[in-house]
Structure formats: C-alpha cells, structure tokens
Amino acid sequence: MQTDIPVEKTPAGRRRKRVRDSIIAAAEKVFAREGESGLSIRRLAEEIDYSPSAIYKYFESKEELIDQLKEAFFERLMDRVDTSSNADRPFEDRARACLITYVETATNRPYHYAAAFSSIEQKDECTPAAPKNWDEFMTTNKGKAFSVLVNMVEEGQALGMFDRALEPVHAAKSLWASLHGLAQLVIHVPHFERLIPDDGSATTTDFITFHANLLIRGLQARPTAEAKDKQAGQGR
Amino acid sequence: MQTDIPVEKTPAGRRRKRVRDSIIAAAEKVFAREGESGLSIRRLAEEIDYSPSAIYKYFESKEELIDQLKEAFFERLMDRVDTSSNADRPFEDRARACLITYVETATNRPYHYAAAFSSIEQKDECTPAAPKNWDEFMTTNKGKAFSVLVNMVEEGQALGMFDRALEPVHAAKSLWASLHGLAQLVIHVPHFERLIPDDGSATTTDFITFHANLLIRGLQARPTAEAKDKQAGQGR
DNA sequence: TAGTTTAGTGAACAGTGTTCACTTTTCGAA
DNA sequence: TTCGAAAAGTGAACACTGTTCACTAAACTA
Numbered sequence: 001m002q003t004d005i006p007v008e009k010t011p012a013g014r015r016r017k018r019v020r021d022s023i024i025a026a027a028e029k030v031f032a033r034e035g036e037s038g039l040s041i042r043r044l045a046e047e048i049d050y051s052p053s054a055i056y057k058y059f060e061s062k063e064e065l066i067d068q069l070k071e072a073f074f075e076r077l078m079d080r081v082d083t084s085s086n087a088d089r090p091f092e093d094r095a096r097a098c099l100i101t102y103v104e105t106a107t108n109r110p111y112h113y114a115a116a117f118s119s120i121e122q123k124d125e126c127t128p129a130a131p132k133n134w135d136e137f138m139t140t141n142k143g144k145a146f147s148v149l150v151n152m153v154e155e156g157q158a159l160g161m162f163d164r165a166l167e168p169v170h171a172a173k174s175l176w177a178s179l180h181g182l183a184q185l186v187i188h189v190p191h192f193e194r195l196i197p198d199d200g201s202a203t204t205t206d207f208i209t210f211h212a213n214l215l216i217r218g219l220q221a222r223p224t225a226e227a228k229d230k231q232a233g234q235g236r
Numbered sequence: 237m238q239t240d241i242p243v244e245k246t247p248a249g250r251r252r253k254r255v256r257d258s259i260i261a262a263a264e265k266v267f268a269r270e271g272e273s274g275l276s277i278r279r280l281a282e283e284i285d286y287s288p289s290a291i292y293k294y295f296e297s298k299e300e301l302i303d304q305l306k307e308a309f310f311e312r313l314m315d316r317v318d319t320s321s322n323a324d325r326p327f328e329d330r331a332r333a334c335l336i337t338y339v340e341t342a343t344n345r346p347y348h349y350a351a352a353f354s355s356i357e358q359k360d361e362c363t364p365a366a367p368k369n370w371d372e373f374m375t376t377n378k379g380k381a382f383s384v385l386v387n388m389v390e391e392g393q394a395l396g397m398f399d400r401a402l403e404p405v406h407a408a409k410s411l412w413a414s415l416h417g418l419a420q421l422v423i424h425v426p427h428f429e430r431l432i433p434d435d436g437s438a439t440t441t442d443f444i445t446f447h448a449n450l451l452i453r454g455l456q457a458r459p460t461a462e463a464k465d466k467q468a469g470q471g472r
Numbered sequence: 473t474a475g476t477t478t479a480g481t482g483a484a485c486a487g488t489g490t491t492c493a494c495t496t497t498t499c500g501a502a
Numbered sequence: 503t504t505c506g507a508a509a510a511g512t513g514a515a516c517a518c519t520g521t522t523c524a525c526t527a528a529a530c531t532a
Contacts (some may be wrong), residue, residue: 012498012509019510035356041489051512053491062489110356117424118354120271120346134433166450169432174418174447181417182410188353196405197370211410214402218454248478248529255479277520287481289522298520 020058022048024068031069035111036118039066066115073112074141077105081148091159092216095152099179099212100205102145106183107204114187116142117180149175153219162219175215182211256294258284260304267305271347272354275302302351309348310377313341317384327395328452331388335415335448336441338381342419343440350423352378353416385411389455398455411451418447 026047031039041062045052059065084101087094106113137143149172156162162171185192186204193204262283267275277298281288295301320337323330342349373379385408392398398407421428422440429440 010499015498016510040487042487052489053513054511056490057510114354114356117420118350120350120423133427134431137431170443170446171450173421173428173431173443174414174450177418177421177447178410178414178451179417180421181415181419182413183417184353184420185409185413185416187356191369192409195370195373195409207406207409210406211413214407214410214454215414218450222458246530252479276518278518288520289482290480292521293479 016058019048019050023055023058023065027065028069028072031066031111031115032109033111036066036115070112070116071141073109074116074145077102077113078141078145078148080105081145085148085152091156091161095156095216096209096212098148098152099175099215100208102179103183103186103208103211104205106180107186110187113183117184146172146176156219160221163221166219171219175219178211178215182208252294255284255286259291259294259301263301264305264308267302267347267351268345269347272302272351306348306352307377309345310352310381313338313349314377314381314384316341317381321384321388327392327397331392331452332445332448334384334388335411335451336444338415339419339422339444339447340441342416343422346423349419353420382408382412392455396457399457402455407455411455414447414451418444 023044026044027039030043030047039062041055042052045055055065059068080101081098085094085098087097089097138147150168153162153166153168153171153175157164157166157168186208189195193202193207196202259280262280263275266279266283275298277291278288281291291301295304316337317334321330321334323333325333374383386404389398389402389404389407389411393400393402393404422444425431429438429443432438
C-alpha cells in the first residue's frame, strides 16, 4: 500500500522512502530536460534499475508522479515569490520584484510550469482532485502563491499607492493572469523576447521588468478624475 | 504527393479536396470536444470510413493535421479581433472590445487555443517550422492578430489617450501576454471565474471586462508627474 | 488500349501506460 | 528460531498509440 502518512522510522519505511525518492529524482532529472513527452515509465525504470511495474508500487499512475513534481515546483515558486515580497525594501520595489520573480521562476523551469497548466477544465463535475472552491484552492501551493499577490495588492492600497476602488482579489487575479501569460509566452513562443521589428539586443529580463512596471501602473491610484477611474476599475 | 498548391480544377483534384476536407471536418469535430488526446488517427479513420493509413496520403503526420486546425482557429481569432477593432465606435470602446474579443474567442475553443501554445521552445535551433524573426512571425495568423494590438496601441497614442512614452510593440506584447494569460487561466484553472472568497455570481465575462479595463488603465496617459511616469514605463 | 501515376489497404513495428499472476524478500509474532 | 503473512519486485501480456511499407485497385495520360 502507498501510505502517504510518514512511517519512515522503521528500516523498511526508510528503505521504501529511499527508493521512492530515487524515482522522483530520476523523474525530475529527465522531466526538467525533456518534459512530459520524454518521461516514460519504462525509461524511468531503466534509469533506476528496476522493472517498470515496480514503479506502480510507489505511484498509482504516471499522472500522480508528475503531479508531485508539479506540486514541488509550485512550492519553490511560492517560496521565492514570498521571499521577494517580504524583502526589506520600499513597497514599490518589493512589488515589482515579486512580479518579476514569479515570471522568472516559471520560465526557469519551463516544462514544470507549462505542465502545471496543461490539463483542461471539464465543466460537468469531473476531475475529483481539482479544488472546487476558494478554501480548497488556497491550501494548494498554487493558491498560496496567489495569496501573496492578494496581500501585495492590499498593502499597496493601505499605503495609498494602489487604487482603493479595486477589489483586491479581482486585482490579484488580473495580475496573476498577466504574469502567467507572460511566462507562458516566453516559454511557448520561440524567441518571444526578440520579437521586435528592429534590433535583437533585448533580453527576456528587460521585458519582464517592462511588463511588471506596466502592471503596477494600472493599479496605481490616480490623483484626478476620480469618478471616471472608479467606473473604469469596477468592471461593468 | 501532397501538393498544397491548389490543383482543384481537375475532377481528381476536386475529389481529393473533398476527402481531405472530410478528414479535417471529422478532426475538427472531435478535437473541439475532446482535444488532442481524444483525437487518434484510427478513430479519425473510422469516422470517415477509411483505413488509418489512408490519412497519411493527405497529411504527413498527425501533427500537421492539428497544425491546420490551429491555424484555422487563429484565422478566426484574427478576424474577430480585427472586426472588433474596426467597429464604428469611440476608440476606448473599440479598444476594450478588442481585448475582450480576444479572450472570449480563445476560451470558446479551449482545446484549440490551449493546443496552439502547447509546444515548447527549444533554444538550440530546432523546430524548422517555427518563425524565427519578426517578419516571418508577422505572416502567421498569430502574428496578424498581434499586429491588431500594435495598431490599437499606436492609435491610442496618436489620440493622446495612451502614454506616448511607451514603445508600441512592447506595450502590445505586454497586452498580448495579459490577454493570453487570462484566457489560459480560464481554460486551465477549474472555476477560475468564481475564485473569490465570498459569492459565486461572478461570470467569466464580468472578469474579462474588469481585466481589460485594468489593462487600458495601465496604458493611459497620465496628466501629472510626467518624468516619473516615463521612467516607470521605460522598463529599467 | 497500355502503362504510369495515384488512392487505398492490411499487416506489422516500435512505442506507450497499465495490470496481474507470480516469485522473492522482509519482518513481526509464536 | 521458525513459520506465516505482508510487502517488494518481476516478466509477460493487454490495449492502445503514430507510423511505415509492400501490396492491390482504381484512375488518368499517352
């Protein structure tokens, strides 16, 4: 039986954990380089010198294995974004750094990030593992990374730097979408960073910074024309 | 031989086109409902009452077939966005409609849109079909849809509504990323639209509008503090 | 009508994830 | 220490997948 509850105190438990970790390590190695398509159970088995069927004593399916890689990745992402947002710097710097860190961490492990958003939503109640409501979502590492964004928006509003008319969760979702989109384009569109008419000296980092600045601009409170702004920010 | 050059005047050519179209139609039908994973050559062959190997007389590979579906989808996307941006309405309305149309068209055909961004960039000169430079990219339907955004930014700047300090192509790329990200999240994150703490009455359309408004806000020219704005918009 | 090109086929190849009956090893209790 | 149960590990098989290739049947050209 695959007991996810840690029973690692007994020698057998330790041995089991070692094998399990070696599977994950091997999977991580090939997945980071070649992604889901390069990772086959048989290849994995060969790499760790076991038979293919042995792997099924440790993981229910290939999908479960990959899910673990993804979850571990999002833990890392969450950690890094959280660290950025807690640095000892002025708010605007932290905010910018936070956004930039998200995109850079995502693009540094393209296969992980891409795979994490590769399954499609089925409308008629299907995927039993998918978080259905707010609370469930917030317990995942994906959700925790998102909550960092929400906190950031709220802090900016408290400081009077961001428009208080914006609903924080809505604004954070919008931010998330914008960051996610940039990460995906960098990952999936060949040479996205140099997709400009003239030169080719532009780096990905430069553009990520540009994007982050533009996003922050959109959130910033405006000194004038308040009524119009409120309407614009409210979303119909 | 698969001649892509139209030779549809001869009876044989017409017949060939009919079969080819029936393959595409069948593929489109199952792909729209179940995506790439549900579409197998054998199933397709059964649907059109041919043998599996017959399909290879019309398409070099499954990938080429799917590429055609994607390209057709992007033509539709481009058309709709273009129409939105050319409507006879005030600029800001057109701009907003343009952004909203992009996301809605994308999310209406989730498998098409998701599949169009599912291959990963390989850094060391690989995929021979991928457009490498600006000019090549601009000939694809993806590129044409993008150029609509560039034009929109430029028009807004000419009208004095958008900040002239922003490089139009950069701003358009940023917009593209933000729209793309929202589309992807709606497609891939279950119940993204109702991912809010309290209620559940929010619709996807509402949020798309909110997002579009926020993006436009970021582009808008600011009356005051010009020096600071320029710096913020320039990207480092 | 003869000959060449094209359309279409069935069987096979090399993969894939997964299952299952089976053997071997491990480990706790009598 | 020995015995029996539980766990670890295996090899062969199943049902798929995309793709190829020698082959036949039809269609068009000269």
